[in-house]
Amino acid sequence: MAEEKEMSFLDHVEVLRWHLVRSTVAVLLFSVIAFMMKSFIFDVIIFAPKNPEFITYRFFCEASKYFGADGLCIDELPFTFQSLGMSEQFSVHIWTSITAGFIIAFPFIVWEFWKFISPGLYETERKGAKTFIIISSLLFFIGVLFGYYVVTPLSVNFLGSYSVSDLVERNIKIDSYISLVRSSVLASGLIFELPIIMFFLTKMGLITPQFLRKYRKHALVLVLLLAAIITPPDIISQIIVAIPILILYEISIIISAVVIKRERKKEKENA
Template sequence: MTENHSTEDSGLQESFLSHLFELRDRIIKAGLAVIVVFACLVYWAPDIFHLFAQPLLNALPAGGKMIVTDVTGSFFVPMKVTMLAAFMIALPVVMYQLWAFIAPGLYMHERKLILPLVVSSYTLFIVGMAFAYFLVFPTVFKFMASYNAPLGAEMSTDIDNYLSFAMTSFLAFGITFEVPVVVVVLVRMGMVTLAKLKEIRPYVIVGAFIIAAVVTPPDVLSQLLLAIPMIVLYEIGLLAARLYAPKDKEDQTSSTSDSSI
Protein backbone atom coordinates (compact mmCIF):
# COMPACT_ATOMS: atom_id res chain seq x y z
CA MET A 1 0.00 0.00 0.00
CA THR A 2 2.78 2.41 0.94
CA GLU A 3 4.61 1.69 -2.28
CA ASN A 4 1.44 2.30 -4.31
CA HIS A 5 0.83 5.64 -2.57
CA SER A 6 4.43 6.71 -3.11
CA THR A 7 4.19 5.74 -6.78
CA GLU A 8 0.97 7.73 -7.20
CA ASP A 9 2.47 10.76 -5.42
CA SER A 10 5.59 10.65 -7.57
CA GLY A 11 3.41 10.36 -10.68
CA LEU A 12 1.32 13.37 -9.67
CA GLN A 13 4.45 15.35 -8.90
CA GLU A 14 5.98 14.52 -12.27
CA SER A 15 2.74 15.48 -14.02
CA PHE A 16 2.60 18.78 -12.13
CA LEU A 17 6.22 19.56 -12.97
CA SER A 18 5.69 18.69 -16.62
CA HIS A 19 2.78 21.15 -16.76
CA LEU A 20 4.94 23.83 -15.15
CA PHE A 21 7.72 23.22 -17.67
CA GLU A 22 5.24 23.39 -20.53
CA LEU A 23 3.75 26.61 -19.14
CA ARG A 24 7.25 28.06 -18.89
CA ASP A 25 7.99 27.14 -22.49
CA ARG A 26 4.70 28.66 -23.68
CA ILE A 27 5.38 31.90 -21.79
CA ILE A 28 8.90 32.08 -23.24
CA LYS A 29 7.59 31.57 -26.78
CA ALA A 30 4.91 34.23 -26.28
CA GLY A 31 7.45 36.66 -24.84
CA LEU A 32 9.86 36.01 -27.70
CA ALA A 33 7.12 36.75 -30.22
CA VAL A 34 6.51 40.16 -28.60
CA ILE A 35 10.25 40.89 -28.41
CA VAL A 36 10.82 39.96 -32.07
CA VAL A 37 7.99 42.22 -33.23
CA PHE A 38 9.27 45.01 -30.96
CA ALA A 39 12.79 44.65 -32.38
CA CYS A 40 11.36 44.99 -35.89
CA LEU A 41 9.41 48.14 -34.95
CA VAL A 42 11.84 49.92 -32.62
CA TYR A 43 13.56 51.81 -35.46
CA TRP A 44 10.26 53.50 -36.28
CA ALA A 45 9.39 54.26 -32.63
CA PRO A 46 9.20 58.08 -33.16
CA ASP A 47 6.93 57.59 -36.19
CA ILE A 48 4.73 55.14 -34.27
CA PHE A 49 4.37 57.61 -31.41
CA HIS A 50 3.54 60.42 -33.87
CA LEU A 51 0.79 58.24 -35.34
CA PHE A 52 -0.33 57.34 -31.82
CA ALA A 53 -0.57 61.04 -30.87
CA GLN A 54 -2.18 62.18 -34.12
CA PRO A 55 -5.70 62.64 -32.69
CA LEU A 56 -4.38 65.09 -30.09
CA LEU A 57 -2.03 66.84 -32.51
CA ASN A 58 -4.92 67.47 -34.89
CA ALA A 59 -6.92 69.07 -32.07
CA LEU A 60 -4.16 71.47 -31.03
CA PRO A 61 -4.35 75.05 -32.31
CA ALA A 62 -2.00 76.24 -35.06
CA GLY A 63 1.57 76.02 -33.83
CA GLY A 64 0.58 73.92 -30.81
CA LYS A 65 2.89 71.11 -29.73
CA MET A 66 3.13 68.39 -27.13
CA ILE A 67 5.68 68.90 -24.36
CA VAL A 68 8.10 66.73 -22.39
CA THR A 69 8.43 67.40 -18.67
CA ASP A 70 10.62 64.39 -17.87
CA VAL A 71 14.26 64.18 -18.89
CA THR A 72 13.90 60.61 -20.22
CA GLY A 73 10.32 60.99 -21.43
CA SER A 74 11.22 61.67 -25.04
CA PHE A 75 12.95 58.28 -25.19
CA PHE A 76 10.91 55.98 -22.97
CA VAL A 77 7.40 57.10 -23.96
CA PRO A 78 7.86 56.21 -27.68
CA MET A 79 9.41 52.91 -26.54
CA LYS A 80 6.34 52.15 -24.41
CA VAL A 81 4.03 52.94 -27.30
CA THR A 82 6.07 50.73 -29.61
CA MET A 83 5.96 47.91 -27.06
CA LEU A 84 2.18 48.28 -26.90
CA ALA A 85 1.98 48.07 -30.70
CA ALA A 86 4.27 45.01 -30.68
CA PHE A 87 2.12 43.29 -28.07
CA MET A 88 -1.08 43.91 -30.05
CA ILE A 89 0.52 42.58 -33.24
CA ALA A 90 1.91 39.51 -31.47
CA LEU A 91 -1.28 38.92 -29.45
CA PRO A 92 -2.52 36.14 -31.81
CA VAL A 93 0.69 34.22 -31.08
CA VAL A 94 0.26 34.81 -27.35
CA MET A 95 -3.32 33.56 -27.55
CA TYR A 96 -2.25 30.52 -29.55
CA GLN A 97 0.31 29.59 -26.86
CA LEU A 98 -2.39 29.92 -24.21
CA TRP A 99 -4.74 27.84 -26.34
CA ALA A 100 -2.11 25.15 -26.91
CA PHE A 101 -1.54 24.91 -23.14
CA ILE A 102 -5.17 24.53 -22.07
CA ALA A 103 -6.56 22.64 -25.09
CA PRO A 104 -5.44 19.13 -24.00
CA GLY A 105 -7.54 19.45 -20.84
CA LEU A 106 -10.74 20.42 -22.66
CA TYR A 107 -13.53 18.34 -24.11
CA MET A 108 -14.16 18.45 -27.83
CA HIS A 109 -17.28 20.63 -27.52
CA GLU A 110 -15.35 23.04 -25.29
CA ARG A 111 -12.57 23.31 -27.88
CA LYS A 112 -15.13 24.15 -30.54
CA LEU A 113 -16.49 26.94 -28.34
CA ILE A 114 -13.21 28.45 -27.13
CA LEU A 115 -11.58 28.95 -30.52
CA PRO A 116 -14.32 31.25 -31.89
CA LEU A 117 -14.46 33.02 -28.52
CA VAL A 118 -10.72 33.74 -28.63
CA VAL A 119 -10.93 35.02 -32.21
CA SER A 120 -13.98 37.16 -31.47
CA SER A 121 -12.42 38.51 -28.26
CA TYR A 122 -9.28 39.61 -30.08
CA THR A 123 -11.28 41.14 -32.92
CA LEU A 124 -13.64 43.01 -30.60
CA PHE A 125 -10.77 44.34 -28.50
CA ILE A 126 -9.08 45.74 -31.62
CA VAL A 127 -12.38 47.22 -32.77
CA GLY A 128 -12.80 48.86 -29.36
CA MET A 129 -9.36 50.43 -29.57
CA ALA A 130 -10.04 51.61 -33.12
CA PHE A 131 -13.35 53.11 -31.97
CA ALA A 132 -11.51 55.07 -29.27
CA TYR A 133 -8.74 56.20 -31.62
CA PHE A 134 -10.78 57.23 -34.65
CA LEU A 135 -13.97 58.51 -33.04
CA VAL A 136 -13.65 59.15 -29.31
CA PHE A 137 -10.21 60.82 -29.23
CA PRO A 138 -10.85 63.39 -32.00
CA THR A 139 -14.28 64.23 -30.61
CA VAL A 140 -13.15 64.61 -27.00
CA PHE A 141 -9.95 66.53 -27.82
CA LYS A 142 -11.72 69.02 -30.06
CA PHE A 143 -14.42 69.43 -27.45
CA MET A 144 -11.87 70.10 -24.71
CA ALA A 145 -9.75 72.38 -26.91
CA SER A 146 -12.79 74.55 -27.62
CA TYR A 147 -12.82 75.57 -23.94
CA ASN A 148 -9.23 76.86 -24.00
CA ALA A 149 -9.77 79.77 -26.38
CA PRO A 150 -12.31 81.63 -24.21
CA LEU A 151 -10.01 81.15 -21.21
CA GLY A 152 -6.97 82.37 -23.09
CA ALA A 153 -5.17 79.16 -22.12
CA GLU A 154 -2.71 77.26 -24.29
CA MET A 155 -3.34 73.54 -24.67
CA SER A 156 0.03 71.78 -24.23
CA THR A 157 -0.13 68.19 -23.04
CA ASP A 158 2.81 66.21 -21.70
CA ILE A 159 3.49 63.10 -23.77
CA ASP A 160 3.59 60.89 -20.66
CA ASN A 161 0.18 62.16 -19.52
CA TYR A 162 -1.21 61.58 -22.98
CA LEU A 163 0.14 58.02 -22.93
CA SER A 164 -1.57 57.35 -19.59
CA PHE A 165 -4.86 58.79 -20.87
CA ALA A 166 -4.71 56.84 -24.13
CA MET A 167 -3.78 53.56 -22.42
CA THR A 168 -6.67 53.93 -19.97
CA SER A 169 -9.07 54.74 -22.78
CA PHE A 170 -7.87 51.86 -24.97
CA LEU A 171 -8.27 49.45 -22.07
CA ALA A 172 -11.71 50.80 -21.18
CA PHE A 173 -13.07 50.65 -24.73
CA GLY A 174 -11.34 47.35 -25.49
CA ILE A 175 -12.93 45.70 -22.46
CA THR A 176 -16.27 47.38 -23.20
CA PHE A 177 -16.37 45.79 -26.64
CA GLU A 178 -15.98 42.37 -24.98
CA VAL A 179 -19.52 42.64 -23.55
CA PRO A 180 -21.08 40.38 -26.24
CA VAL A 181 -18.49 37.67 -25.53
CA VAL A 182 -19.17 37.86 -21.78
CA VAL A 183 -22.93 37.61 -22.35
CA VAL A 184 -22.55 34.59 -24.64
CA VAL A 185 -20.24 32.80 -22.19
CA LEU A 186 -22.56 33.42 -19.24
CA VAL A 187 -25.53 32.03 -21.14
CA ARG A 188 -23.66 29.13 -22.74
CA MET A 189 -22.21 27.98 -19.41
CA GLY A 190 -25.62 28.14 -17.80
CA MET A 191 -24.53 30.72 -15.20
CA VAL A 192 -27.33 33.11 -16.17
CA THR A 193 -30.42 32.53 -18.29
CA LEU A 194 -31.18 34.65 -21.30
CA ALA A 195 -34.50 35.67 -19.72
CA LYS A 196 -32.68 36.92 -16.60
CA LEU A 197 -30.27 39.01 -18.67
CA LYS A 198 -33.24 40.60 -20.44
CA GLU A 199 -34.89 41.23 -17.09
CA ILE A 200 -31.90 43.13 -15.67
CA ARG A 201 -31.58 45.33 -18.77
CA PRO A 202 -32.53 48.54 -16.85
CA TYR A 203 -29.80 47.88 -14.28
CA VAL A 204 -27.28 47.28 -17.05
CA ILE A 205 -28.13 50.65 -18.60
CA VAL A 206 -27.63 52.44 -15.29
CA GLY A 207 -24.42 50.50 -14.66
CA ALA A 208 -23.09 51.43 -18.10
CA PHE A 209 -23.41 55.12 -17.32
CA ILE A 210 -21.82 54.66 -13.89
CA ILE A 211 -18.85 52.78 -15.37
CA ALA A 212 -18.48 55.41 -18.10
CA ALA A 213 -18.47 58.18 -15.50
CA VAL A 214 -15.69 56.43 -13.57
CA VAL A 215 -13.29 55.47 -16.37
CA THR A 216 -13.68 58.43 -18.75
CA PRO A 217 -12.70 62.11 -18.40
CA PRO A 218 -15.17 64.26 -16.45
CA ASP A 219 -17.24 65.42 -19.42
CA VAL A 220 -20.63 64.27 -20.60
CA LEU A 221 -19.55 63.67 -24.20
CA SER A 222 -16.89 61.05 -23.46
CA GLN A 223 -19.20 59.35 -20.98
CA LEU A 224 -21.90 59.03 -23.64
CA LEU A 225 -19.36 57.72 -26.16
CA LEU A 226 -18.59 54.85 -23.79
CA ALA A 227 -21.97 54.18 -22.20
CA ILE A 228 -24.02 54.07 -25.42
CA PRO A 229 -21.76 51.51 -27.19
CA MET A 230 -21.77 49.42 -24.02
CA ILE A 231 -25.57 49.29 -24.04
CA VAL A 232 -25.70 48.52 -27.77
CA LEU A 233 -23.12 45.77 -27.37
CA TYR A 234 -25.13 44.27 -24.52
CA GLU A 235 -28.12 44.03 -26.84
CA ILE A 236 -25.92 42.45 -29.52
CA GLY A 237 -24.72 39.96 -26.92
CA LEU A 238 -28.33 39.04 -26.11
CA LEU A 239 -29.02 38.38 -29.78
CA ALA A 240 -25.87 36.29 -30.18
CA ALA A 241 -26.56 34.36 -26.97
CA ARG A 242 -29.74 32.94 -28.51
CA LEU A 243 -27.57 30.81 -30.77
CA TYR A 244 -25.59 29.38 -27.85
CA ALA A 245 -28.24 29.15 -25.14
CA PRO A 246 -28.51 25.57 -23.81
CA LYS A 247 -31.86 24.03 -24.57
CA ASP A 248 -33.85 22.57 -21.72
CA LYS A 249 -34.79 19.00 -22.56
CA GLU A 250 -37.77 19.10 -20.25
CA ASP A 251 -39.13 22.17 -22.02
CA GLN A 252 -38.63 20.49 -25.36
CA THR A 253 -40.43 17.37 -24.14
CA SER A 254 -43.34 19.34 -22.71
CA SER A 255 -43.67 21.43 -25.83
CA THR A 256 -43.68 18.28 -27.94
CA SER A 257 -46.39 16.69 -25.82
CA ASP A 258 -48.47 19.86 -25.91
CA SER A 259 -48.25 20.05 -29.67
CA SER A 260 -49.28 16.39 -29.98
CA ILE A 261 -52.33 17.03 -27.83
Protein backbone atom coordinates in the same frame (compact mmCIF):
# COMPACT_ATOMS: atom_id res chain seq x y z
CA MET B 1 -6.87 13.03 -22.99
CA ALA B 2 -6.46 10.75 -19.97
CA GLU B 3 -3.05 12.24 -19.22
CA GLU B 4 -4.54 15.74 -19.36
CA LYS B 5 -7.24 14.77 -16.87
CA GLU B 6 -4.63 13.39 -14.45
CA MET B 7 -2.50 16.54 -14.48
CA SER B 8 -1.89 18.02 -11.05
CA PHE B 9 -2.34 21.68 -10.16
CA LEU B 10 1.42 22.29 -10.51
CA ASP B 11 1.38 20.63 -13.93
CA HIS B 12 -1.35 23.03 -15.05
CA VAL B 13 0.66 25.95 -13.68
CA GLU B 14 3.70 24.77 -15.64
CA VAL B 15 1.64 24.52 -18.84
CA LEU B 16 0.20 27.98 -18.23
CA ARG B 17 3.70 29.34 -17.65
CA TRP B 18 4.87 28.25 -21.09
CA HIS B 19 1.77 29.72 -22.73
CA LEU B 20 2.55 33.02 -21.00
CA VAL B 21 6.22 32.80 -22.00
CA ARG B 22 5.36 32.31 -25.68
CA SER B 23 2.82 35.14 -25.54
CA THR B 24 5.36 37.44 -23.90
CA VAL B 25 7.99 36.60 -26.53
CA ALA B 26 5.48 37.45 -29.28
CA VAL B 27 4.64 40.79 -27.63
CA LEU B 28 8.34 41.63 -27.22
CA LEU B 29 9.09 40.70 -30.83
CA PHE B 30 6.41 43.01 -32.19
CA SER B 31 7.42 45.65 -29.65
CA VAL B 32 10.96 45.68 -31.09
CA ILE B 33 9.52 46.13 -34.59
CA ALA B 34 7.30 48.97 -33.34
CA PHE B 35 10.28 50.52 -31.54
CA MET B 36 12.18 50.72 -34.83
CA MET B 37 9.20 52.37 -36.55
CA LYS B 38 9.31 55.42 -34.27
CA SER B 39 8.42 58.06 -36.86
CA PHE B 40 5.41 56.16 -38.16
CA ILE B 41 4.10 55.20 -34.71
CA PHE B 42 4.33 58.71 -33.25
CA ASP B 43 4.02 61.16 -36.15
CA VAL B 44 1.44 59.26 -38.19
CA ILE B 45 -0.57 57.46 -35.49
CA ILE B 46 -0.09 58.78 -31.95
CA PHE B 47 -0.04 62.52 -32.70
CA ALA B 48 -2.63 62.42 -35.50
CA PRO B 49 -5.58 63.28 -33.16
CA LYS B 50 -3.75 66.54 -32.37
CA ASN B 51 -4.33 67.67 -35.96
CA PRO B 52 -7.64 69.55 -36.55
CA GLU B 53 -7.80 67.79 -39.94
CA PHE B 54 -8.02 64.39 -38.27
CA ILE B 55 -10.76 62.32 -39.93
CA THR B 56 -12.96 62.21 -36.81
CA TYR B 57 -13.02 66.00 -36.43
CA ARG B 58 -13.85 66.41 -40.11
CA PHE B 59 -16.66 63.84 -39.82
CA PHE B 60 -18.28 65.58 -36.83
CA CYS B 61 -17.86 68.94 -38.54
CA GLU B 62 -19.60 67.75 -41.71
CA ALA B 63 -22.30 66.05 -39.64
CA SER B 64 -23.00 69.23 -37.69
CA LYS B 65 -23.18 71.24 -40.93
CA TYR B 66 -25.65 68.71 -42.32
CA PHE B 67 -27.95 69.42 -39.39
CA GLY B 68 -27.62 73.17 -39.89
CA ALA B 69 -24.89 73.99 -37.36
CA ASP B 70 -21.12 74.16 -37.20
CA GLY B 71 -20.61 73.90 -33.45
CA LEU B 72 -18.54 70.73 -33.80
CA CYS B 73 -16.04 72.22 -36.23
CA ILE B 74 -12.61 73.07 -34.84
CA ASP B 75 -9.82 75.17 -36.33
CA GLU B 76 -7.10 74.28 -33.85
CA LEU B 77 -6.33 72.34 -30.70
CA PRO B 78 -4.76 75.02 -28.48
CA PHE B 79 -2.07 73.08 -26.70
CA THR B 80 1.53 72.07 -27.24
CA PHE B 81 3.59 69.13 -26.05
CA GLN B 82 6.51 69.32 -23.68
CA SER B 83 8.96 66.90 -22.14
CA LEU B 84 10.04 67.70 -18.58
CA GLY B 85 11.93 64.56 -17.58
CA MET B 86 15.38 63.59 -18.79
CA SER B 87 14.26 60.06 -19.68
CA GLU B 88 10.60 60.85 -20.34
CA GLN B 89 10.71 60.56 -24.13
CA PHE B 90 12.67 57.32 -24.04
CA SER B 91 10.27 55.88 -21.46
CA VAL B 92 7.29 56.92 -23.57
CA HIS B 93 8.91 55.31 -26.61
CA ILE B 94 9.40 52.02 -24.74
CA TRP B 95 5.87 51.78 -23.31
CA THR B 96 4.24 52.85 -26.56
CA SER B 97 6.18 50.14 -28.40
CA ILE B 98 5.08 47.53 -25.85
CA THR B 99 1.47 48.64 -26.23
CA ALA B 100 1.74 48.37 -30.01
CA GLY B 101 3.37 44.96 -29.62
CA PHE B 102 0.50 43.73 -27.44
CA ILE B 103 -2.12 44.97 -29.92
CA ILE B 104 -0.42 43.37 -32.92
CA ALA B 105 0.27 40.11 -31.06
CA PHE B 106 -3.28 39.84 -29.70
CA PRO B 107 -4.41 37.06 -32.10
CA PHE B 108 -1.40 34.95 -31.05
CA ILE B 109 -2.16 35.62 -27.36
CA VAL B 110 -5.75 34.47 -27.94
CA TRP B 111 -4.42 31.35 -29.68
CA GLU B 112 -2.23 30.54 -26.69
CA PHE B 113 -5.19 31.10 -24.36
CA TRP B 114 -7.29 28.74 -26.47
CA LYS B 115 -4.63 26.02 -26.38
CA PHE B 116 -4.57 26.28 -22.58
CA ILE B 117 -8.34 25.89 -22.10
CA SER B 118 -9.04 23.50 -25.00
CA PRO B 119 -8.32 20.29 -23.02
CA GLY B 120 -11.37 21.06 -20.88
CA LEU B 121 -13.69 21.51 -23.88
CA TYR B 122 -15.74 19.06 -25.92
CA GLU B 123 -14.27 17.78 -29.17
CA THR B 124 -16.84 19.73 -31.20
CA GLU B 125 -15.90 22.89 -29.31
CA ARG B 126 -12.21 22.37 -30.01
CA LYS B 127 -12.95 22.47 -33.72
CA GLY B 128 -14.13 26.04 -33.28
CA ALA B 129 -10.62 27.31 -32.54
CA LYS B 130 -10.28 29.24 -35.77
CA THR B 131 -13.70 30.86 -35.35
CA PHE B 132 -12.93 31.79 -31.75
CA ILE B 133 -9.60 33.40 -32.64
CA ILE B 134 -11.03 35.31 -35.60
CA ILE B 135 -14.04 36.64 -33.67
CA SER B 136 -12.01 37.52 -30.56
CA SER B 137 -9.34 39.30 -32.59
CA LEU B 138 -11.92 41.06 -34.76
CA LEU B 139 -13.80 42.37 -31.71
CA PHE B 140 -10.56 43.53 -30.11
CA PHE B 141 -9.35 45.35 -33.22
CA ILE B 142 -12.76 46.97 -33.73
CA GLY B 143 -12.58 48.14 -30.12
CA VAL B 144 -9.06 49.49 -30.66
CA LEU B 145 -10.21 51.40 -33.74
CA PHE B 146 -13.23 52.71 -31.83
CA GLY B 147 -10.95 53.88 -29.04
CA TYR B 148 -8.57 55.54 -31.49
CA TYR B 149 -11.07 57.18 -33.84
CA VAL B 150 -13.85 58.01 -31.37
CA VAL B 151 -12.82 57.99 -27.70
CA THR B 152 -9.35 59.50 -28.21
CA PRO B 153 -10.32 62.50 -30.38
CA LEU B 154 -13.32 63.28 -28.16
CA SER B 155 -11.04 63.27 -25.13
CA VAL B 156 -8.21 65.18 -26.81
CA ASN B 157 -10.57 67.84 -28.16
CA PHE B 158 -12.39 68.39 -24.86
CA LEU B 159 -9.48 68.14 -22.44
CA GLY B 160 -7.02 69.90 -24.73
CA SER B 161 -9.35 72.85 -25.25
CA TYR B 162 -10.68 73.13 -21.72
CA SER B 163 -9.32 76.01 -19.65
CA VAL B 164 -10.10 77.48 -16.23
CA SER B 165 -8.45 80.78 -17.18
CA ASP B 166 -6.73 82.49 -20.10
CA LEU B 167 -3.75 82.97 -17.81
CA VAL B 168 -3.00 79.25 -17.92
CA GLU B 169 -0.88 78.02 -20.81
CA ARG B 170 -1.78 74.63 -22.23
CA ASN B 171 1.58 72.86 -22.28
CA ILE B 172 0.74 69.18 -22.06
CA LYS B 173 3.29 66.62 -20.92
CA ILE B 174 3.92 64.11 -23.67
CA ASP B 175 3.53 61.27 -21.18
CA SER B 176 0.08 62.58 -20.16
CA TYR B 177 -1.12 62.77 -23.76
CA ILE B 178 0.15 59.33 -24.75
CA SER B 179 -1.25 57.77 -21.57
CA LEU B 180 -4.66 59.09 -22.59
CA VAL B 181 -4.33 57.62 -26.08
CA ARG B 182 -3.01 54.31 -24.74
CA SER B 183 -5.71 53.90 -22.08
CA SER B 184 -8.51 54.88 -24.49
CA VAL B 185 -7.38 52.37 -27.11
CA LEU B 186 -6.69 49.44 -24.77
CA ALA B 187 -9.79 50.00 -22.64
CA SER B 188 -12.01 50.08 -25.73
CA GLY B 189 -10.36 46.98 -27.18
CA LEU B 190 -10.90 44.99 -23.99
CA ILE B 191 -14.47 46.27 -23.52
CA PHE B 192 -15.36 44.98 -26.99
CA GLU B 193 -14.39 41.50 -25.77
CA LEU B 194 -17.58 41.51 -23.66
CA PRO B 195 -19.42 38.90 -25.80
CA ILE B 196 -16.44 36.53 -25.51
CA ILE B 197 -16.28 37.02 -21.73
CA MET B 198 -20.02 36.34 -21.44
CA PHE B 199 -19.59 33.20 -23.53
CA PHE B 200 -17.10 31.71 -21.10
CA LEU B 201 -19.00 32.87 -18.02
CA THR B 202 -22.08 31.11 -19.38
CA LYS B 203 -20.05 27.97 -20.12
CA MET B 204 -18.84 28.03 -16.50
CA GLY B 205 -22.40 28.34 -15.27
CA LEU B 206 -21.80 31.74 -13.65
CA ILE B 207 -24.39 33.64 -15.67
CA THR B 208 -27.55 32.94 -17.69
CA PRO B 209 -29.49 34.95 -20.28
CA GLN B 210 -32.24 35.35 -17.67
CA PHE B 211 -29.72 36.90 -15.29
CA LEU B 212 -28.49 39.32 -17.96
CA ARG B 213 -32.05 40.34 -18.87
CA LYS B 214 -33.05 40.75 -15.23
CA TYR B 215 -30.17 43.10 -14.50
CA ARG B 216 -30.30 44.97 -17.81
CA LYS B 217 -31.20 48.25 -16.05
CA HIS B 218 -28.30 47.82 -13.64
CA ALA B 219 -26.02 47.12 -16.60
CA LEU B 220 -27.22 50.36 -18.22
CA VAL B 221 -26.11 52.32 -15.16
CA LEU B 222 -22.72 50.57 -15.15
CA VAL B 223 -22.28 51.24 -18.87
CA LEU B 224 -22.99 54.93 -18.37
CA LEU B 225 -20.52 55.03 -15.49
CA LEU B 226 -17.93 53.27 -17.64
CA ALA B 227 -18.54 55.70 -20.48
CA ALA B 228 -18.11 58.58 -18.05
CA ILE B 229 -14.77 57.16 -16.91
CA ILE B 230 -13.19 56.65 -20.34
CA THR B 231 -14.61 59.80 -21.98
CA PRO B 232 -14.69 63.54 -21.24
CA PRO B 233 -17.47 64.69 -18.87
CA ASP B 234 -19.85 65.85 -21.60
CA ILE B 235 -23.08 64.04 -22.31
CA ILE B 236 -22.61 63.74 -26.10
CA SER B 237 -19.29 61.89 -25.78
CA GLN B 238 -20.72 59.57 -23.13
CA ILE B 239 -23.73 58.67 -25.28
CA ILE B 240 -21.52 58.01 -28.31
CA VAL B 241 -19.39 55.60 -26.28
CA ALA B 242 -22.30 54.03 -24.37
CA ILE B 243 -24.30 53.02 -27.46
CA PRO B 244 -21.87 50.36 -28.83
CA ILE B 245 -21.32 48.97 -25.33
CA LEU B 246 -25.07 48.53 -24.88
CA ILE B 247 -25.26 46.82 -28.27
CA LEU B 248 -22.47 44.45 -27.16
CA TYR B 249 -24.44 43.72 -23.98
CA GLU B 250 -27.52 42.75 -26.00
CA ILE B 251 -25.36 40.57 -28.25
CA SER B 252 -23.96 38.94 -25.10
CA ILE B 253 -27.49 38.00 -24.03
CA ILE B 254 -28.07 36.27 -27.37
CA ILE B 255 -24.74 34.45 -27.11
CA SER B 256 -25.52 33.33 -23.56
CA ALA B 257 -28.91 32.00 -24.68
CA VAL B 258 -27.30 30.03 -27.54
CA VAL B 259 -24.72 28.51 -25.18
CA ILE B 260 -27.41 27.45 -22.69
CA LYS B 261 -29.47 25.92 -25.50
CA ARG B 262 -26.51 23.90 -26.77
CA GLU B 263 -25.59 22.74 -23.26
CA ARG B 264 -29.13 21.47 -22.63
CA LYS B 265 -29.14 19.71 -26.00
CA LYS B 266 -25.89 17.91 -25.13
CA GLU B 267 -27.29 16.89 -21.74
CA LYS B 268 -30.34 15.33 -23.42
CA GLU B 269 -28.13 13.49 -25.91
CA ASN B 270 -25.93 12.12 -23.11
CA ALA B 271 -28.90 11.16 -20.92
